Amino acid sequence: MTTLExxxxxxxxxxxxxxxxxxxxxxxxxxxxxSVIGFDISQKRVDELAAxxxxxxxxxxxxxxxxxxxxxxxxxxxxxAAVVIVAVPTPIDLHRAPDLTPVIAASRTVGANLxxxxxxxxxxxxxxxLTEEVCMPLLEQxxxxxxxxxxxxxxxxxxINPGDKAHTLxxxxxxxxxxxxxxSDLLAGVYGSVVRAGIYRASSIKxxxxxxxxxxxQRDLNIALMNxxxxxxxxxxxxxxxxxxxxxxxxxxxxxxPGLVGGHCIGVDPYYLTFxxxxxxxxxxxxxxxxxxxxxxxxxxxxxxxxxxIDGGVLVKGARVGILGFTFKENVPDLRxxxxxxxxxxxxxxxxxxxxxxxxxxxDEARHEYGIELCALSELRGLDALILAVPHAQYQELGLSELRGxxxxxxxxxxxxxxxxxxxxxxxxxxxxxxRL
Numbered sequence: 001m002t003t004l005e006x007x008x009x010x011x012x013x014x015x016x017x018x019x020x021x022x023x024x025x026x027x028x029x030x031x032x033x034x035s036v037i038g039f040d041i042s043q044k045r046v047d048e049l050a051a052x053x054x055x056x057x058x059x060x061x062x063x064x065x066x067x068x069x070x071x072x073x074x075x076x077x078x079x080x081a082a083v084v085i086v087a088v089p090t091p092i093d094l095h096r097a098p099d100l101t102p103v104i105a106a107s108r109t110v111g112a113n114l115x116x117x118x119x120x121x122x123x124x125x126x127x128x129x130l131t132e133e134v135c136m137p138l139l140e141q142x143x144x145x146x147x148x149x150x151x152x153x154x155x156x157x158x159x160i161n162p163g164d165k166a167h168t169l170x171x172x173x174x175x176x177x178x179x180x181x182x183x184s185d186l187l188a189g190v191y192g193s194v195v196r197a198g199i200y201r202a203s204s205i206k207x208x209x210x211x212x213x214x215x216x217x218q219r220d221l222n223i224a225l226m227n228x229x230x231x232x233x234x235x236x237x238x239x240x241x242x243x244x245x246x247x248x249x250x251x252x253x254x255x256x257x258p259g260l261v262g263g264h265c266i267g268v269d270p271y272y273l274t275f276x277x278x279x280x281x282x283x284x285x286x287x288x289x290x291x292x293x294x295x296x297x298x299x300x301x302x303x304x305x306x307x308x309x310i311d312g313g314v315l316v317k318g319a320r321v322g323i324l325g326f327t328f329k330e331n332v333p334d335l336r337x338x339x340x341x342x343x344x345x346x347x348x349x350x351x352x353x354x355x356x357x358x359x360x361x362x363x364d365e366a367r368h369e370y371g372i373e374l375c376a377l378s379e380l381r382g383l384d385a386l387i388l389a390v391p392h393a394q395y396q397e398l399g400l401s402e403l404r405g406x407x408x409x410x411x412x413x414x415x416x417x418x419x420x421x422x423x424x425x426x427x428x429x430x431x432x433x434x435x436r437l
Contacts, residue, residue: 001082001117001119001152001182001183001186002082002083002117002118002119002186003186004185004186004189004190006082007034007035007082007083007190008033008034008193010034010035012035012081012082012083013034013035013036013037013080013081013082013083014030014034014035014036014037014081014082014083014084014085014190015036015037015038015039015077015078015080015081015083015084015085016030016036016037016038016039016069016085016087017039017040017078017084017085017086017087017088017106017109017110018039018040018086018087018088018089018102018106018124019038019039019040019045019046019049019071020056020087020088020089021056021058021160021162021264021334022087022123022158022160023038023040023085023087023088023123024038024049024054024056024058024059025058025059025160025168025169026085026087026123026158026169027067027069028059028063028064028067028069029169029170029194030190030193030194031067031068031069032067032194033193033194034190034193035068036068036069036070037069037070037072037077037078037080037081038069038070038071038072039072039073039074039075039077039078040071040073041073041105041109042073043073046071046072046073049064049069049071050071052064052065055333055362056162056332056333056334057163057332057333057360058160058162075109075112075113076113077113078109078110078113078114079113079114079115080115081115081118082115082117082118082119083118083119083120083121083186083190084110084114084118084119084120084121085121085122085123085156086103086106086107086110086120086121086122086123086124086135087123087124087158088102088103088105088106088124089102089124089264089336090102090103090124090125090126090268090272091264091268091336091337092268092271092272096271096291097271097275098126098127098271098272098275100130100134102124103122103124103126103130103134103135104134104135104138107134107135107138107139107142108138108142110139110142111138111139111140111141111142111143112142112143114139114142114143114145114151115151116145116150116151117150117151118151118152119151119152119153119154119178119183119186119187120135120139120151120152120153120154121153121154121155121156121176121178121187122135122153122154122155122156123155123156123157123158124158125157125158125212125213125216125265125268125269125272126209126213126272127209127213127272127273127275127276128206128207128209128210128213128273128276129206129209129276130209131153131155131205131209132153132179132205132206135153136153139151139153147179148179148180152178152179152180152182152183153178153179153183153205154176154177154178154179154183154184154187154205155176155177155178155202155205155208155209156174156175156176156177156187156191156208157175157208157209157211157212157215158212159172159173159174159175159212159215162263162329162332162334163329163330163331163332169194169195170194170195170196170197171196171197172195172197173195173197173198173199173200174191174192174195174197174198174199174200175199175200175201175202175208175211175212176188176191176199176200176201176202176208177201177202177203177204177205177207177208178205179205184201188201212269213269213270213272213273214273215269216265216266216268216269216270217269217270217273217287219256219266220261220266220267220269220270220287220290220291220294221286221287221290222254222256223256223257223258223259223261223266223290223294224261224289224290224291224293224294225256225290226240226244226256226257226258226259227258227259227261227293227294227297227300227437228293229243229258230258230437231300234304239424239436240258240436240437241257241420241436242424244257257419257420258297258437259297259418259419259437260297260298260301260328260338260339260340260342260343260389260418261294261295261297261339262328262329262336262337262338262339262340263328263329263334263336263337263338264328264334264336264337267294267295267328267337267339268337270287270290270291271291273287274287274288274291294339295339295342297339297342297437298339298340298341298342298343298345298346299342299343299346301343301387301389301416301418301437302342302343302346302347303346304416304435305321305343305347305385305387305414305416305435306347306350306352308385308414308416308433308435309321309384309385309414311433312384312412312414312433314384314385316350316351316352317350317351317352318351318352318353319352319353319384319385320352320353320355320382320383320384320408321347321352321353321354321355321383321384321385321386321387322354322355322356322357322380322383322385322386322387322406323340323343323344323354323355323356323357323386323387323389324357324358324380324386324387324388324389324390324391324392324395324398325340325357325358325388325389325390325391325392325395326338326340326341326356326357326358326361326366326372326374326389326390327340327358327360327361327390327392328340328390329390330390330391330392330393330419331360331392331393332360333360333361333362335361335362335365335366335369335370338370340356340389340390341370341372343387343389344356344370344372355375355379355380355383356372356373356374356375357374357375357376357377357379357380358374358390358392359377359392359394360392360394361374380406381406382406382407382408383406383407383408383413384407384408384409384414385413385414385415385416386403386406386407386413386414386415386416387415387416387418388415388416388417388418388419388421388422389418390418390419391419391421395421396421400415400422400426400427400430400432401430403415404430404431404432410431411431412431412432412433413431413432413433414432414433414435415427415432415433415434415435416435416436417434417435417436417437418436418437419437420436420437422434422436424436
């Protein structure tokens with residue numbers, strides 16, 4: 001095993017496998033202190049990074065230009081690395097079961113190009129035990145080496161929050177775990193070189209894996225509670241945002257809000273935990289109940305829109321509904337697991353013409369992944385209803401007076417505000433029928 005001093009002296013290299021939302025910021029940060037190889041299977045991704053452009057928006061042009069990362073698609077370059085960090089996605093399939101394809105493929109590639117004495121550390125979110133039960137045997141099989149003697153493994157879960165410029169890699173405590181003390185020490189030193197917030201050493205790889213997966217499970221359940229409350233209050237004719245603001249006046253009330261729960265973390269990670277629990281013969285009820293609630297929110301929002309159209313005397317079939325925002329959260333271009341598609345699908349089932357606009361989303365990706373043709377902002381005219389689904393910064397400049405001109409009948413325009421940007425008072429004063437989640 002190499003030493004931290006050798007890495008700092010750049011006599012040994014670090015490789016980051018997977019240059020997405022997690023891997024790229026990590027590679028750029030590490031390159032300030034170490035010699036770094038950035039590996040990705042996408043030639044398009046490697047080319048754009050080499051040209052100084054990051055379409056995810058996580059690293060700006062200045063940060064890329066200053067980074068001395070050697071970007072490559074050549075897996076043979078991994079043989080140069082003494083430390084290999086795997087930061088590939090871990091999605092779910094259509095049956096909501098863990099899709100291990102990326103992490104298995106990465107393990108095979110790393111294993112086939114693994115140097116003697118190297119340390120392989122995984123950042124991908126997995127269920128407890130996966131690193132040692134799935135990844136480690138693959139590394140052994142494809143390298144011909146023995147783990148614990150010829151190479152070593154560790155785990156350090158990613159905590160990147162896409163689009164968040166305050167809570168970044170450097171400002172979030174980093175959990176690390178190694179299969180032995182020496183591996184843990186090395187990982188603590190490597191990550192400690194870039195993470196100012198400090199290092200937390202987990203007692204085992206399984207503990208670190210479990211800690212990561214419950215971080216997002218906890219958030220998922222808290223949001224599910226807010227979503228269920230929103231559905232209850234909707235039947236009561238009470239504005240949920242106003243209720244939460246009132247309850248939030250108590251010091252220990254947690255500031256969660258209802259909403260669409262998508263993306264590659266909160267909407268996915270709980271299924272990794274429930275999958276493992278079910279494999280062990282345990283039937284998780286609370287976690288899956290929360291998932292069911294959150295997965296159904298798109299339909300609930302669409303149904304609220306349909307009821308609003310009917311209340312306004314609008315014929316549902318053939319109605320025109322505009323949707324602002326299609327990515328999984330505000331101010332990021334990531335379309336993975338966006339739940340806005342559930343709103344679109346439910347409205348389309350009723351024969352409604354749905355027009356979707358998103359200034360951050362890639363049109364080709366939206367078309368390929370979801371069959372959605374994104375429209376121009378100027379096309380959102382003659383509407384019967386408008387849904388503000390994802391409040392990107394670009395939408396903050398849109399005032400109610402401007403929005404009113406987008407409607408077929410501007411007398412009593414229907415606006416559904418998923419994230420509660422507008423207040424009932426200002427919307428009412430502007431003549432809108434406002435629905436907030």
